Amino acid sequence: MSNRLCVLLLLATTACPEAAKEDLREAADAVARAGTKLEDAAQKTSVVVEDKLEVAADRAGNVAEAARDIADPDAAARDAAAAITCKGDRCTIAASEFDKLVTNPLSVASQVSVSAQPNAGMTRWRIDDVRDGSACEQLGLQEGDFVLRVNGETIGNPPREGILDDLEKADKVVIDLDRGGTKVRREIRRGA
Numbered sequence: 001m002s003n004r005l006c007v008l009l010l011l012a013t014t015a016c017p018e019a020a021k022e023d024l025r026e027a028a029d030a031v032a033r034a035g036t037k038l039e040d041a042a043q044k045t046s047v048v049v050e051d052k053l054e055v056a057a058d059r060a061g062n063v064a065e066a067a068r069d070i071a072d073p074d075a076a077a078r079d080a081a082a083a084i085t086c087k088g089d090r091c092t093i094a095a096s097e098f099d100k101l102v103t104n105p106l107s108v109a110s111q112v113s114v115s116a117q118p119n120a121g122m123t124r125w126r127i128d129d130v131r132d133g134s135a136c137e138q139l140g141l142q143e144g145d146f147v148l149r150v151n152g153e154t155i156g157n158p159p160r161e162g163i164l165d166d167l168e169k170a171d172k173v174v175i176d177l178d179r180g181g182t183k184v185r186r187e188i189r190r191g192a
Contacts, residue, residue: 028067035060058103065100069110073131076110080135083191090187091139098190101135102167112136114147116157123157124148124178140186146178 035057042053069076080101083094093101100107111134117126125147130137147155151174153163167173170190177184 022071025068025071028064028071031060031067032064035064065104066107066110069107073110074133076107077131077134077137080111081133081138084135084138085191086138086140089140089185090189092189092191093135094191097135098188101188102170102173103164105164108136112141117146122154125155125157139188140184141175141177142179144180145184147175148178148183149176150174 038053038057038060042050042057045053080093080097083097085092111131112127113129114125115128116123118124127141127143127145127147130141130143149155150163151166151170151172153160153166155163172190173188175186175188177186
């Protein structure tokens with residue numbers, strides 16, 4: 001499934017009316033079943049084809065998970081927030097929720113919206129909205145924050161292609177923010 005299709009799914013369902021939620025859940029289940037079939041097929045093929053099918057299956061799983069989060073954002077936010085403990089600017093997230101946040105940008109997009117803001121020839125990413133009760137809110141992200149760096153790397157527009165791969169391998173994510181002229185750092189660790 002292409003990234004373009006994932007983005008279209010997110011845009012089409014961001015303001016998901018109640019009547020569409022069941023259809024969205026059914027579609028998510030169908031995509032998840034397709035991902036499972038892709039994984040089954042991967043086991044019966046050559047290594048090259050297997051790798052490509054596994055990537056497609058992972059993407060299908062991410063889309064299905066994000067569709068479920070969009071259909072029921074309050075439940076998704078509660079689940080993620082319940083998996084977090086914070087002390088000061090350091091938070092630990094249960095491994096399953098940490099993995100979901102760093103491997104599935106669509107899931108994060110159901111909790112927070114951002115926009116690119118030009119600034120002296122560079123792009124800064126402004127947090128426009130944070131869903132109440134979400135993991136992103138509990139992690140300390142606030143409307144109006146500017147994301148300066150993630151794990152020491154400035155996020156361009158478009159972001160560097162490999163940045164998501166780097167985050168997937170990390171056990172910790174450090175987000176540097178500008179909050180009204182004050183530098184703020186949030187450290188998020190993968191728990192057990």
